[in-house]
Every structure is written in C-alpha cells, then in structure tokens.
Amino acid sequence: MRLSPRATTLLVLAVLIALSPLMFPSNFYYRVGSLIFMNGLAVTGMVILIGYAGQISLGHAGFSGIGAYSCAIMPVQWGIHPLLAPLLGAAISALLAWLVGRPILRLKGYYLAVATLGFGILVYMVLMNEAALTGGPDGITVADSGLPDLAEAAGLDLSNSQFWYWMSGLVLLAGAWLALNLYDSPTGRALRALHGSEVAARTVGVDVARYKLQAFVISAVYASVAGSLLALQNKFITPDVAGYMHSIELVTMTVLGGAHSVLGAVFGAAILTMLPQVLTVFAEYEHLLLGLIMMLVMIFLRDGLLPSLMRLIRGKSE
Amino acid sequence: MPELLQFLFSGLTVGAVYALVALGFTIIYNASDVVNFAQGEFVMLGGMITVFAHAAGLPLLLAAGIAIAATAVIGVALNKLAIEPARGAPVVSLIIITIGASIFLRGVASLVFDKQIHRFPAFSGDAPFRIGGATILPQSLWVIAGGVAVFIALWLFFTRTLTGKAVLATSNNRLAAQLVGINTNWVMTLSFALSAAIGALAGVLATPITNTSYDVGIALALKGFAAAMLGGMGNPKGALVGGILLGILEALTAGYLSSQYKDAAAFIVILLVLFIMPQGLFGARQTERV
Numbered sequence: 001m002r003l004s005p006r007a008t009t010l011l012v013l014a015v016l017i018a019l020s021p022l023m024f025p026s027n028f029y030y031r032v033g034s035l036i037f038m039n040g041l042a043v044t045g046m047v048i049l050i051g052y053a054g055q056i057s058l059g060h061a062g063f064s065g066i067g068a069y070s071c072a073i074m075p076v077q078w079g080i081h082p083l084l085a086p087l088l089g090a091a092i093s094a095l096l097a098w099l100v101g102r103p104i105l106r107l108k109g110y111y112l113a114v115a116t117l118g119f120g121i122l123v124y125m126v127l128m129n130e131a132a133l134t135g136g137p138d139g140i141t142v143a144d145s146g147l148p149d150l151a152e153a154a155g156l157d158l159s160n161s162q163f164w165y166w167m168s169g170l171v172l173l174a175g176a177w178l179a180l181n182l183y184d185s186p187t188g189r190a191l192r193a194l195h196g197s198e199v200a201a202r203t204v205g206v207d208v209a210r211y212k213l214q215a216f217v218i219s220a221v222y223a224s225v226a227g228s229l230l231a232l233q234n235k236f237i238t239p240d241v242a243g244y245m246h247s248i249e250l251v252t253m254t255v256l257g258g259a260h261s262v263l264g265a266v267f268g269a270a271i272l273t274m275l276p277q278v279l280t281v282f283a284e285y286e287h288l289l290l291g292l293i294m295m296l297v298m299i300f301l302r303d304g305l306l307p308s309l310m311r312l313i314r315g316k317s318e
Numbered sequence: 319m320p321e322l323l324q325f326l327f328s329g330l331t332v333g334a335v336y337a338l339v340a341l342g343f344t345i346i347y348n349a350s351d352v353v354n355f356a357q358g359e360f361v362m363l364g365g366m367i368t369v370f371a372h373a374a375g376l377p378l379l380l381a382a383g384i385a386i387a388a389t390a391v392i393g394v395a396l397n398k399l400a401i402e403p404a405r406g407a408p409v410v411s412l413i414i415i416t417i418g419a420s421i422f423l424r425g426v427a428s429l430v431f432d433k434q435i436h437r438f439p440a441f442s443g444d445a446p447f448r449i450g451g452a453t454i455l456p457q458s459l460w461v462i463a464g465g466v467a468v469f470i471a472l473w474l475f476f477t478r479t480l481t482g483k484a485v486l487a488t489s490n491n492r493l494a495a496q497l498v499g500i501n502t503n504w505v506m507t508l509s510f511a512l513s514a515a516i517g518a519l520a521g522v523l524a525t526p527i528t529n530t531s532y533d534v535g536i537a538l539a540l541k542g543f544a545a546a547m548l549g550g551m552g553n554p555k556g557a558l559v560g561g562i563l564l565g566i567l568e569a570l571t572a573g574y575l576s577s578q579y580k581d582a583a584a585f586i587v588i589l590l591v592l593f594i595m596p597q598g599l600f601g602a603r604q605t606e607r608v
Contacts, residue, residue, distance in 0.1 A: 056410050103593040109409045110353045114547050115592050117540070118585035129578040244536065248417055255414055288425030294418025298411045299403045 006180040009263045013176055017169040021162075030161035034233060036273045037168035038226045040266040041175045043253045045222025048179055050251070051259035052188060053215035054195030055105065058113050058247050059120025063093040063220040064227030065127055065242025069134055071231040072142045077133070082145040086228035090221045097220035098213065105212045120247045127239040139238035142231045164233040171229065175222060176262050182218070191215055223250070256297050258304025267306045320451025325573040326566060327449075331458040331527065333565020334465035335361075338520035339542025340549065340557035341468060342513040347552050348489040349509035352401055352412050356420035358539030359427075360514045363389045364521025365530030366427055369436040378438060386518040392423070393514025394507050402506070420535060427532040440526040461523045468516055469558045476554070485509060489552075544588045550598030559599065564588075 003011065020033060042064060049055050070089025074080040080088065104115045127134045134140055148163040158166070182188045190211045194201040198208050231237045240246065249272060257268020275293075279286045301308040339357055346354045364385050371381035400415050407415075441460055446453035476482040487495040488505045496502050520538075521530065528534075545564045549556025564584050571583035591598065 050410060056413070058413075104589075107592060110413075110551065111547065111592060113353075113409075113413060114543060115589055118544070118589050121540070121585055122582055125579065125582045244540070251410070252414055252417075255410055259410070284429060285425065287421050288429065291418045291420070291422025291425060295400050295415050295422065298407065298415045298418065299400065302404075302407055302411060 006184070009180060009261070010173065010177055012263060013173055013266065017173065021165070027159055027161050030159070030165040031233075032274065032277055034161065034165040034168045035230075036266075036270045037165070037172040038229045038233075039250075039253060039269040039273050041168070041172045041229070042223045042226035042250055043257075043265045043269045044172070044175045044179050044262050045219035045226075046250055046254040047259060047262050047265045048182060048191070048222075049215050049219040050254050051261070051265070052183065052191040052195065053212055055212060055215065056109075056113050056251065057116040057216070057219070058244075058251065059116035059118070059123075060219065060223045060250050061242050061244070061246035062120040062123035063097065063223035064230070064246065064250075065123050065239065066093045066096065067224030067227030068142075068231035068237045068241045069127060069140070069227075070224075071145075071228050072135075072140045072237050073133060075143045082143055082232075083147070086225060086232070089228050090224045093220045093224035094217050097217045101213045101216040102209075105209065105216060117244070117247070120242065121244060124239055124242045124244070127242055134239070137239060139236055142235045142237055144235065145232045147232070160233070164229070168229050168233070171225065172266070175225075176266070179262050187211065187214060252294055256294070256305060258307040260303070261306065264304050264306035268304065271305070321573070323450050324452035325569045327452055327454045327458065329566030329569030330562065331455075331461050331565070332568060333562035334462045335520050335524045335528070335538070335561075336541050336545040336564050337465045337558045337561025338468060338516055338523075339538055340546040340561045341472060341554060342517045342520075343542055343546045344552055344554050344557045345472070345485075345509050345513040345516070347546075349485055349506055350397075350401060351489075352416065353543065353551075354396075354513070355413065355416040355539055355543070356396065356423060356535075357513070357517055357542055358535030358537070359420045359423040360389050360393060360517025360535075361521040361524070361538050362427060362530060362532065362535040363392060363423070364518025365525035365534070366431050366436065366521075366532065367518075368522050368525065369438055369530065370431055372438050378441070381438075382522045385522060386515050389518035389521075390511040390515040393510040393517075396514075397506055397510035401510075402503075420539065424532055424535060431532060433532055435529050435531045437525055437529045455527060457523075457526045461527070464519060464523045465558070465561070468519065469554065472554050481508070541584065544584060547598055548588050548591055550600040553598075553600045556598055556600035 017037070021030065024030060024033075042060070046057075046060065049057060067086065067089040070092065071082065071085045074085040074088060075082045100119055104112065104119070107115050128137055130136075147167070148158065148160055151158055151163055156163075190201065190206045193204070193206055194208050194211060202208050227241055230241065253268040253272045254265045255268070256272065257266065258264025275290065276286055279289060282289070297305060339361060342357050342360065343354060346352055346357075367385035367388055368378075368381045371384050372378055376384070396419055400419055404411060404415055440455065440457040442456040444455065446455050476486060484495065484500045485505050485508065487498070487500055488502045492502055495505075541564060542561070545561040546557050547560070548564060549558070549560025567587060568580045568584055572580040575583070
C-alpha cells in the first residue's frame with residue numbers, strides 16, 4: 001500500500017509527537033518539545049503564505065503577540081473565560097490581517113517585506129507602550145487556563161510541561177491536517193497558481209487579490225493560536241513575542257526547513273528552537289552561529305534542509 | 319518658533335544619518351537587486367572600530383580612516399562569500415542571507431569588542447551654536463555636511479564618470495553590460511565597498527552624538543530601509559529626501575505628540591506612502607514583463 005504525501009506527513013508528525021517522550025531524560029524536554037510544536041504551528045501558517053502563495057511577511061510575530069496578549073488581558077480585564085480568549089484573539093488577528101492585508105498585499109517583494117515589517121513593529125510598540133493594559137516592557141502574567149486541572153480531574157496525571165506538550169502536539173497535528181487539506185483544495189491550487197505567475201493565474205480567472213488575502217488571514221490565525229498557546233503555557237508574556245526578531249525567526253524556520261512542505265517547515269522550527277538549548281554552553285556564540293547557519297543553508301541548500309536531505313537519501317538508494 | 323526650529327535641527331541630524339544608510343542601500347540595490355539588511359551593521363562597525371582604534375592610541379582621523387577601510391573590506395567579503403554564491407536565489411532567500419549576515423556580524427562584534435555603550439569625542443568640541451533661539455551641536459553640522467557631501471559625490475560619480483555609468487548599466491541589464499565589456503563582477507565589488515564605506519562613515523559621524531554599541535545596527539537598518547522605500551528604492555535622490563523627511567517626521571512626532579511613538583509615526587507614514595504610491599516618492603513606475 002502506498003500512502004499519499006498528506007497521510008505520510010501526518011503519520012510522521014504523529015509518530016514523532018507520540019514517541020519522542022520515550023527518549024526524554026527529564027521534564028525539561030517536554031517544555032522544549034512544546035515550544036517546537038508551538039513554533040511549528042506558526043510556521044505551518046507561514047508555509048501557506050510563503051510556500052503556497054509565494055508572499056513574504058516580516059511581521060507575523062505581531063499576530064502571535066495579539067494571540068498571546070488576548071490570553072493575558074481578556075480574562076483579567078474584561079472577565080472573558082480563559083478558554084474563549086485564544087479564540088477571540090484569533091478572530092481579532094484574522095480581522096486585523098484582513099484589514100491590513102488588503103492594501104499591503106498589492107505590494108511585491110521587498111515592498112511587501114517592509115510593509116509587513118512596519119505592521120509588526122507597530123503591534124510591538126503598542127504592546128510596549130500601553131503599559132496600563134499590557135504591562136509594558138516588563139511583561140504581564142497570564143491567568144491560569146484551568147486546562148491542566150481539567151486534565152487532572154479527568155484522571156490524567158501530567159505536569160504543566162507534559163500537559164502543554166501533548167496539547168500543543170495535538171493542535172499542531174490539527175493545524176498540519178488543515179494546511180495539507182488546503183494544499184489540494186481549489187483554494188490551494190489557486191494559491192500555487194498565483195505563486196507561479198500572478199498574470200497567468202489572473203488570465204485563467206483566479207481572483208489573485210482575494211486568494212492572497214485568504215492566505216494572509218489564515219497564516220495570521222496560525223500565528224495567533226501559537227502565541228496563545230505560548231502565553232497559556234508560560235503563564236507570563238513579554239512584548240518580545242511580537243518583536244522583529246521573532247518575525248525573522250518564523251520566516252527563517254520556514255525557509256530553513258523547506259517552505260514548500262509542512263514537514264520541512266516543522267523540521268526547521270525544531271532545529272531553530274533547539275539551537276539555543278544546545279548552545280547554552282556557547283551562549284556567547286549563539287548569534288554568530290545562528291547567522292552563519294542562516295547564510296550557509298540559504299546559499300548551499302536553497303530548497304531548505306529537509307528537501308535537500310530527502311534528495312540525498314533518495315539519490316543514494318537509487 | 320524656537321521649539322519648532324529645535325525639532326527641525328535634531329530631525330535634520332538624525333535624517334542625515336538615515337539618508338546615509340539609505341544611500342548605502344541604494345548603491346547595493348542598484349548594482350545587484352539585493353536589499354542588504356546588514357547595512358546597519360556597517361554603521362555599527364564604523365563607529366565601533368573607530369572607538370577601539372582611538373582608545374588604542376591612534377589619532378581620531380586615522381582611527382576613522384581605518385574603520386572606513388576595514389568596513390569596506392568586510393562589505394566586499396560579504397559580497398564574495400554570501401551574495402555572489404546565491405545569485406539568482408528568490409527574494410525570500412536573499413532577505414534571509416543578509417539578515418543572517420547582520421546577525422553574524424553583530425555576534426562577531428559582541429565577541430571582538432564588547433557589549434558596552436561607547437562614544438568618542440566630537441570633531442569640533444561640544445559647544446552648541448545658537449540659531450534663532452534653538453541650539454545645534456557642531457557635530458550635527460558634520461553629520462549633515464557628510465550626508466550632503468556623499469550625495470553630491472555619488473551624483474557626480476553616477477552621472478560624470480565612466481565607472482559610475484558602468485554601475486548603472488550593470489543594474490539595468492547585467493548581461494547586456496557584460497556584452498559591451500563591463501566587468502560586472504568588479505562593479506559588484508566596487509558597489510559593496512562603496513556602500514559599506516558610506517555606512518561606516520555614517521557611524522563615524524554620528525557616534526559622538528548617538529553613541530554606539532554592538533547592537534545599534536538593527537534599528538538603523540530598519541529606518542534606513544524605510545527611508546529608501548519612502549523615497550523610492552534605487553533612487554539616490556529618493557534616499558536623501560526620504561532619509562531627511564523621516565528624520566524630521568520623527569523629531570516632530572517626538573516633540574509634539576509622543577516620544578514613545580516616534581518610531582510608529584515613521585512606519586505609519588511609510589505604510590501610507592506605499593499604499594498610495596507603491597513605488598515610493600521618486601521611484602520609477604515599473605512594468606513587469608511576463
């Protein structure tokens with residue numbers, strides 16, 4: 001029996017999520033694992049934007065910031081149920097992406113990059129400066145979601161890290177499933193068509209502006225949910241989640257692993273998330289090495305790490 | 319009016335630095351169609367190398383000269399080692415390569431130098447001039463003069479010299495330029511050296527006012543990038559006007575509205591300009607061949 005690429009991807013992800021804990025020597029690794037899944041989720045959204053539609057955004061951390069701060073602000077300030085906050089955050093992100101995306105997505109290449117970058121910085125500055133609401137640069141505590149307690153009541157004896165490991169793993173699987181379904185849908189085909197050539201896509205009747213906007217909004221929701229998960233796990237959040245460096249990291253993870261496949265991008269997220277943990281011994285060299293890796297991969301493995309690795313393996317077996 | 323004049327002075331000073339960074343962007347963009355996100359690191363290197371050379375006992379002028387020359391060499395190395403090998407890569411890859419380069423250079427600077435904030439003395443003392451009730455530092459005049467001088471020199475270079483015209487020809491059509499006998503590789507080397515040297519000069523001129531540290535590059539690159547976009551990518555006149563407009567705009571926002579949101583104002587105006595005139599103020603309207 002031959003599995004479809006979609007089923008293969010989901011299977012590989014599910015097996016990795018389920019079996020990795022067998023190799024975890026301590027609880028700390030659950031935390032790193034959950035961070036990988038959260039970044040993987042945001043990056044899956046970037047695959048839709050960069051890999052499918054061929055657009056770039058240097059401001060998607062802004063949406064992560066909105067998702068994260070929704071979880072921090074809404075339950076405390078406005079009495080909204082903690083589990084409703086991520087959903088409302090995602091809705092706000094979607095609405096904002098829709099409003100901002102309409103004018104921004106007319107731009108191409110570097111102009112699109114600077115416009116999205118500007119958007120991300122604006123969100124970051126609001127989070128930094130509206131201290132009465134957001135706690136300013138010092139950050140803000142996030143009320144407990146009650147979810148880990150619910151799991152305990154249901155008979156699952158999990159630590160906080162363990163709970164969020166499984167939770168974000170499941171959300172990543174769901175996100176990957178949706179993104180893979182989208183790939184083969186009419187929308188996915190339209191996105192790939194406009195990636196190839198906007199003019200050609202328009203000629204065959206694709207509403208280019210509408211589909212680009214859809215990809216932008218969907219990827220914003222992914223980033224927002226990832227931000228919410230991070231806030232709920234950490235129970236504390238600072239404006240850095242919406243910062244320029246985080247936006248850059250998201251794009252780098254996506255392209256590093258391979259922007260055309262969900263699995264590749266999640267692989268990229270895993271590598272870049274683990275890098276600082278592995279390099280704690282060389283903390284001084286962390287930035288130097290990160291920059292070096294970014295350059296080397298983009299110069300020598302243009303399709304990203306995973307596709308290049310796969311080609312190497314296939315080439316040897318044939 | 320002295321208040322307004324004061325804001326204009328500080329806006330002009332900052333704007334001249336942005337203009338220098340934007341001019342650096344423009345040169346590399348023209349020669350290679352690459353937006354170099356590591357441009358801010360050239361400014362940082364210019365300031366930092368001068369600081370440490372000066373602290374080692376060299377006279378200020380010699381230290382500045384060494385800093386500018388060293389940064390130019392680093393610019394050429396960036397081209398040879400990272401940009402040339404990636405020729406023809408998609409825009410996203412090029413953005414990541416130059417961002418990677420900027421993170422790398424920042425990492426190297428934090429190791430080779432340190433993570434402290436530094437400055438060196440102003441060229442002509444710190445006694446401010448009084449004009450119409452407002453004050454301006456002599457160093458501000460140096461920065462503004464530097465910006466204008468570089469712009470004029472570049473304008474003469476691109477319009478009056480054969481080498482400058484070879485750079486323009488390369489940016490228009492690389493293959494055609496090669497066919498008429500222009501050494502395009504050399505043009506690329508020259509462009510990166512020139513761009514890095516201009517960045518370093520901005521760092522040398524501005525450090526006595528703004529101070530410097532290993533991480534000043536990001537903010538400067540973003541502002542310079544924004545200024546270049548505002549004026550229209552690839553146009554030296556646009557870079558100059560965009561930089562100075564951005565500086566004045568920031569100073570006015572900081573003075574009259576809110577100092578916390580001065581950076582926000584810059585980006586809001588840039589977003590508006592891009593929505594209304596997607597090619598910037600002076601950019602040529604482009605038609606894409608299919």
